[in-house]
Amino acid sequence: MDRDIGGIRCSEVLARLGDVLEGDLLEADRARITTHVAGCVECRRFGVRYADLVAALRTSDVPPAVAAALDARLRVR
Ligand SMILES: [Zn+2]
Secondary structure (H helix, E strand, O other), rough: OOEEEEOOOOOHHHHHHHHHHHHOOOOOHHHHHHHHHHHHHHHOOOOOHHHHHHHHHHOOOHHHHHHHHHHHHHOOO
């Protein structure tokens, strides 16, 4: 389960998750991880707490388009 989604692999997403939640990431990296988690069922199954991730992202300066995409995904679920 090491799929490349949004330009980043599962292993990289999981390795950086702590940084995401602490807001300690470059904007480009955060955008890639956000896209990956939104599109990767495997990462969510693996234990990514998606709601926490979204909450963390919302508290930082997420581009409105990204936030809207995440909202849409959550509503679909
Ligand atoms: Zn993944």
